[in-house]
Amino acid sequence: MKLNWGVLGAAKIAREKVIPSMAHHPDFQVLGLASRSLEKAKATAAALGILKAYGSYEELIADPDIHIIYNPLPNHLHVEYTLKCIEAGKHVLCEKPIALTAADVEKLIEARNRKGVVVGEAFMVRSHPQWIKAREMVQGGVLGKVTLVQGQFSYFNANPDNIRNIEAYGGGALWDIGCYPLNTTRFVLGEEPLRVAALLDFDSEFGTDVLSSVLLQFPSAQLQFSVSTQLVPHQRMQFFGQQKSLEILIPFNAPKDRPCLLRLNDGDIFREKEEVLETPLSDQYRLQAEAFTKAVLKGGEAPVPLEDALANTRALEAIFRAAKEGRWVEIPR
Known part of the structure; x- marks a missing residue:
């Protein structure tokens, strides 16, 4: 059908x-x-x-x-x-x-x-082979014990009429792009964060967060990430283990016309011997639609079900609360 x-x-x-x-x-x-x-x-x-x-x-x-x-x-x-x-x-x-x-x-x-x-x-990123590979490597112990994850995601958009800059429409850096490093870290680690501390800067005109720095404690690791809607466009995710690190160069806006690259490094700070892994050409939006359609046809669960959305939303709400109250906030389970 x-x-x-x-x-x-x-x-x-x-x-x-x-x-x-x-x-x-x-x-x-x-x-x-x-x-x-x-x-x-x-x-x-x-x-x-x-x-x-x-x-x-x-x-x-x-x-x-x-x-x-x-x-x-x-x-x-x-x-x-x-x-x-x-x-x-x-x-x-x-x-x-x-x-x-x-x-x-x-x-x-x-x-x-x-x-x-x-x-x-x-969350189309979860369908992309680079994130499936990252999850397999981290959970498979390729990096050794992973205890630190770092991420950055930013772009520049100061248009007051853009919905990403309208507070009443759910605008701001955290809702728009902060959800990505949070969601992908949860996916790769296979864990839920326990508590969070955060520092948010808000635009005086828009009322939305334009620079957000977040520290989340997971059972096995710490996630540090920053997102901004008013900085030079940039994105990167890194996973640090006791033996190796893994860097995902274009983690979120993965192109479909060229392979995506992951850098595996065993501590060579000059990067002369690091291993560069290529993923096959992939269209993450097409893969997302395929996976969702398959779930409907076979009566299965959505690739990113509502239970996962609930966990991500609880963590995002806790980030806002932690920044407002200036303290560590426990994340409801």
């Missing part, structure tokens, strides 16, 4: 990344796209080769021909429309962060369980 996807809205990530990556697949197709403007929906759908266009999100959700819905709406609309999809009996892949409070994730879990659908958070 070939499953039909529908897309809520014409977000940039949907137009430029997700929908093109899903084209010409034997197991699924993007059948419909909705916008609050029918004209915009028709124009976007035509440009992307999508057959159906809808003038409202509700119209797409109600269409019996749509089996799975991709929700890339602004952060503050994720829960509202994911719930509407679930109540209509649709499977849902929602962009991160799927919710801005743990309580809202719990509402989604209740609705998912009641309706018996597959619902997941769109």
Whole structure:
């Protein structure tokens, strides 16, 4: 059976990344796209080769021909429309962060369980071979005992009209990109953080965090990461073991037109003998769609299920609380 996807809205990530990556697949197709403007929906759908266009999100959700819905709406609309999809009996892949409070994730879990659908958070990075390889190496002991993880992720965006800079829309560095080093570290270590300390700088005009530095204690390691929406674009993740270190050069915006590189180093500070590992050419958005569709077809769990989203959201909430209160904060389990 070939499953039909529908897309809520014409977000940039949907137009430029997700929908093109899903084209010409034997197991699924993007059948419909909705916008609050029918004209915009028709124009976007035509440009992307999508057959159906809808003038409202509700119209797409109600269409019996749509089996799975991709929700890339602004952060503050994720829960509202994911719930509407679930109540209509649709499977849902929602962009991160799927919710801005743990309580809202719990509402989604209740609705998912009641309706018996597959619902997941769109952390596409977990589908990429470089992260699967990193997890295997760390948990397989290739680095020795890993006790330190470091990450950086930044870009520059000072546009006051951009949703990433609007507090009421769930903007700010932590919600937009801080979720990545947190989520990938949890994935690689296979552990949940215990407590957190943090320092956040906020934009005086936007009210959103523009530079956030975070220290999380895991059972076996420490994670140190910094994210910013007003610094030179940069991203990197490093895992330090007692024998070797592993560096992921493009951890989050992995390109699909060239191999991704991981650097394995046994302490050579001049990097003359470090081993460079290449992953095969991969489109992480296509792999994400394949894995989610497979879960729907076989009645399995989403690649990043709501229980995982709940753990990530609890940690993010604790980061904000730790920075506000100026102390270590325990993370609810």
